[in-house]
Amino acid sequence: MDFRLTEDQQALAAGTRGLLARVYPVERLRQDAAGTVAGAPATLDRGVWRALGEAGFFALRLPEERGGLGLGLPEAVLVFEEAGRVLLPGPLVSTHLAAGRVPGAAEGTAVVTAVDGGLAEWLEESDHVLGSYDKAEPVRSVDPLTPLHRVEGGAPATAGAAGELLTSAQQTGSAARALELAVRHAGIREQFGRPIGSFQAVKHLCADMLVRVEMARTAVRAAAVTGDRAETAAARLLADEAAVRNARDCLQIFGGMGFTWEAEVHLHIKRSWILRSRGCSVAECEEALAERLMNDTLWGVS
Structure with missing residues (x-):
């Protein structure tokens, strides 16, 4: 495929x-x-x-x-x-x-x-x-x-797989933007006469952010094609993690500036918290994945 x-x-x-x-x-x-x-x-x-x-x-x-x-x-x-x-x-x-x-x-x-x-x-x-x-x-x-x-009271709405994937896509976009902001800031912010992006610790943070974005993006797009329940759950877990952790790492790179209203990064971490709380919970997504793994094991699928 x-x-x-x-x-x-x-x-x-x-x-x-x-x-x-x-x-x-x-x-x-x-x-x-x-x-x-x-x-x-x-x-x-x-x-x-x-x-x-x-x-x-x-x-x-x-x-x-x-x-x-x-x-x-x-x-x-x-x-x-x-x-x-x-x-x-x-x-x-x-x-x-x-x-x-x-x-x-x-x-x-x-x-x-x-x-x-x-x-x-x-x-x-x-x-x-x-x-x-x-x-x-x-x-x-x-x-x-x-x-x-x-x-x-009343009854909640059911977003279904489509709603979960659309929320995951929003989280992925936020994670990608946090990466962009971090890389840009690391290239212009200087300490000790050098851009902070030249420091190994900052390079590692940005590299980890990139990996999270690519993993989440790939999972979300693949689940949108296959429509598989377990793959949708996996995509949601990866996208939520990418959004929250990338915003956190971006904030680390920005330092105190990241908390000001002129910076976007604190808005990304706040939105990621809100979206993570909507729809399928972490426990429900993990249960869906565990069920798939158990069924694959029982049927000898490796």
Whole structure:
């Protein structure tokens, strides 16, 4: 099976990166984050949401006869990796999953959130909720651009394998961006008259970050092609680890500067914590992998 990207897939990823650079540049990310810390409520830009809808972000996997692009999960994970790279805020996965089911979701004229693990993100900004709840109470979120409500009663939504892989893709994009930031800073920051990137300890940190990104990216793209439950669980574990540890190592390279609002890195580690808590837990992913390993052992598969 060939997992290399086609020319069309490469063009899709590049086009998505260009779109996001226009509608949500890094300056906007810093501005929005700083605003919430200063006391302004986190608000979702409906103009950005509609621009995503017009570009087919949410209708990517809908059949063409239903107004979609007729693409598949392998293409969707490429798009969501780019969204994770820029920390695009909003309930992206749930709105994407709702396309074709909730009016306006595919077009970006409706924002759809979901009840997940007793929490719902962007609840006050959403037009529709997947799952149900009886009571909702706002809670302080570690990520200033992911407002949360704790919900009670009702029933959670089920994201399924597609939701897990799209979340994993976001984590992979965040991990890749943390690597970019670390390498760039290591090349310009000097200590003892030399760029810190020339020091062996910093080289090792960056090398480890690169390995995590490539492992997560490969696992996510492969699972999107095969649709295998165990491979999806493995991809989620690798992507979560890559996002959290890469942001942490990037912060180590930045030092105290990484904690300032001018730096992106602390926003990446906070978003990675939030995404890691959504959907399939570490224990559930490990159980899925253990079940596969046990079955392979019983059937003599090596």
